[in-house]
Amino acid sequence: MKYKAVISDYVWPSLDIEQKLLGSHDIDIVDCNNSTKEELIEEVKDADAIIFCFKEIDAEILEAAKKCKVASRYGIGVDNIDIEKCTELGIVVTNIPDYCLEEVSDHAISMILSLNRRIVDHWTMVKDGGWNNLNLDIPVLRLSESTLGIVGFGRIGRTISERISSMGVKCIAYDPLLKEGDIINNIEIVSFDKLLKLSDFITVHVPLIESTYHLFSKDEFNKMKNNAILVNCARGGLIDESAASIALDQGIIGGIGLDVIEDVSDNPSSPLFDNNNVIITPHTAFFSKASNEELQRRTCEEVIRVINNQIPENFINPEVKKI
Structure with missing residues (x-):
């Protein structure tokens, strides 16, 4: 079975790591880095996962994502996603709190x-x-x-x-x-x-x-x-x-x-x-080549876990219905 992960935004040169790792688990990615909010909403309608970095993932986007099981943050903070709405919709939210x-x-x-x-x-x-x-x-x-x-x-x-x-x-x-x-x-x-x-x-x-x-x-x-x-x-x-x-x-x-x-x-x-x-400095404290590659890899791994009905390592909203 094929799955779909929508990547809302990122700040590194390519999605090669994501392509390789998610692709090996039958998860196709859609790159929305340069998309408008309206285009993002259209893409998430049949997405199984949303991977996001700095973009605001609000209730409007989440409500359009009828199939979504997981929203995985590239990073530590999760103040740019509506966690309450995710929980209401049964969407697991994850982050990577210790990569940098x-x-x-x-x-x-x-x-x-x-x-x-x-x-x-x-x-x-x-x-x-x-x-x-x-x-x-x-x-x-x-x-x-x-x-x-x-x-x-x-x-x-x-x-x-x-x-x-x-x-x-x-x-x-x-x-x-x-x-x-x-x-x-x-x-x-x-x-x-x-x-x-x-x-x-x-x-x-x-x-x-x-x-x-x-x-x-x-x-x-x-x-x-x-x-x-x-x-x-x-x-x-x-x-x-x-x-x-x-x-x-x-x-x-x-x-x-x-x-x-x-x-x-x-x-x-x-x-x-x-x-x-x-x-x-322009929000670059997180960056080294090693930390960025670790971030990409571990964010994908969280998506893979949830899509395969496993508990993620970093579960932001454990009160969401059991997966």
Whole structure:
């Protein structure tokens, strides 16, 4: 029996891995990467699976997918699919929560190191002819005397603590799901306010939900050290970018590194584009050749499991009717 998997979008060069793996299990793929929403809706009408990356998979698309058994996310977060509607329709939702732990951790740490050393600002100064204009009245910190605050102490947060601790950086963490005062992997769990007060660097690894929207805004910046560096490789919207831009201008904080921004339009912008000691990358923290190939392979494997009436490894909505 032949099956059909619709791939809504992806950002890598080809679907060779998907073609080979899914094809070996009699699953044909339809590439909708450049399709309109209307074209996507038409294709999912007889699809057994939807594989998606960044596109919004809303109720309208899901209701059109009358045969669909599984919606498999290329990635970690599942805030771009209507999980409640999937559950109602009996569609299993899966993700790959641990494929890029090293890559995201390295990206966040790289931003911290670069912002602390003012690498980008100094390079800009040099290429603009300012080799002799160096001003050393800047708060570059010695790592062995610095503290990193990790907001969200899950897989990525713990990987970061292991890697950066080897450089001599002291780590503390805040996580609303963990008890203040506990010691986990030699890292003390502290209150959010204490983390803001003590940290020289802060890295954020929490989902974007109602309670975390603008988790960092004017009040939080005012509680931070005035040379503190804030990095977000999680979700746009966790940081109030307008307030962050003002805080940088006024010397309330020291630097910002973002792999995600609030504006998700086709031509995104941010008030932070005009600030110094800012690094913004286009949501590439997840990427290495190895992590991307692992992501493609494991996402397909989840589809194969569900189509073959097996339980997926990463079951987002286990309350869905039994498969």
